[in-house]
Amino acid sequence: MSLRALCVSVVKKITIQMKHLEKNIMKQLLVISIIGLISLSINAQTDTIWHHKKCTVVITYDDAYDQQLDNAIPVLDSLGLKATFYITAFSNSIQTRLNDWKKIATHGHELGNHTLFHPCNGGKGREWVKPEYDLSRYTVQRMIDETRMTNLFLKALDGKTKRTFAFTCGDMKIGDSSFINAMKDDFVAARAVRNEMHKINEIDLYNVDCYVVNGETGAQMIEWVKKAVETNSLLVVLFHGVNGGNALNVSLQAHSQFLHFLKQNEKDIWIAPMIDVAEYIKNYQSGKNK
Numbered sequence: 001m002s003l004r005a006l007c008v009s010v011v012k013k014i015t016i017q018m019k020h021l022e023k024n025i026m027k028q029l030l031v032i033s034i035i036g037l038i039s040l041s042i043n044a045q046t047d048t049i050w051h052h053k054k055c056t057v058v059i060t061y062d063d064a065y066d067q068q069l070d071n072a073i074p075v076l077d078s079l080g081l082k083a084t085f086y087i088t089a090f091s092n093s094i095q096t097r098l099n100d101w102k103k104i105a106t107h108g109h110e111l112g113n114h115t116l117f118h119p120c121n122g123g124k125g126r127e128w129v130k131p132e133y134d135l136s137r138y139t140v141q142r143m144i145d146e147t148r149m150t151n152l153f154l155k156a157l158d159g160k161t162k163r164t165f166a167f168t169c170g171d172m173k174i175g176d177s178s179f180i181n182a183m184k185d186d187f188v189a190a191r192a193v194r195n196e197m198h199k200i201n202e203i204d205l206y207n208v209d210c211y212v213v214n215g216e217t218g219a220q221m222i223e224w225v226k227k228a229v230e231t232n233s234l235l236v237v238l239f240h241g242v243n244g245g246n247a248l249n250v251s252l253q254a255h256s257q258f259l260h261f262l263k264q265n266e267k268d269i270w271i272a273p274m275i276d277v278a279e280y281i282k283n284y285q286s287g288k289n290k
């Protein structure tokens with residue numbers, strides 16, 4: 001091969017390699033652009049949910065205890081946070097401090113329905129369940145009637161026609177029969193007791209999961225919130241006793257620390273009563289506020 005022929009051949013090879021290299025670069029640029037577009041679209045999707053915040057936290061208190069009025073309400077009201085109180089209508093605190101409960105509704109808290117007598121399925125491990133309020137001895141119709149009576153009672157307190165329900169002891173059935181199916185027109189949502197959190201499209205409004213507080217520290221509860229922020233989820237927290245009232249208790253310090261953390265991070269967290277959040281989820285899932 002002549003020197004000239006050799007040069008031509010080398011130049012040809014280099015040109016082919018450069019073209020190949022260009023193709024690869026173009027391919028890589030294309031892949032990067034596609035990834036960029038996908039992540040932009042995911043961000044756009046997460047930006048529009050939960051009122052443009054990263055997650056939602058619903059604070060709930062069950063059973064209606066004096067300690068909730070005396071220890072939880074002052075902290076909530078001082079921070080301007082709104083919660084849901086799942087009321088058992090025939091509880092001691094309702095009987096003795098009815099006006100105080102009526103008053104908290106005027107502060108923007110939801111009075112949720114936690115039945116008339118708090119019936120739970122009795123049996124092994126549930127020896128404390130009184131025979132007259134043993135859910136397994138109820139008919140479905142009795143459960144529906146008592147729950148509707150509680151709605152009527154709560155309406156007399158707060159004037160509201162829409163509210164949410166919380167299953168007592170997490171019991172969703174009498175024998176094999178679900179009773180909430182017959183009450184879907186009575187409630188926008190129903191809260192259960194399973195410790196999980198979900199994204200907006202994965203939430204079952206008639207089986208909303210929640211984290212039950214049982215002696216956790218403020219730091220432990222704050223970890224739940226951080227997980228909700230990271231996963232764009234709904235976190236529902238369930239308190240019973242607040243420095244007393246129930247064995248499922250939280251200390252004043254832990255309760256206050258948790259609520260202050262929520263307030264300090266309000267730019268990332270939508271904090272609202274269950275009724276507001278449930279209606280938002282319902283609209284979102286039906287495509288109305290996407």
Ligand SMILES: [Zn+2]
Nearest residue numbers: 062063168169
């Ligand atoms: Zn309860």
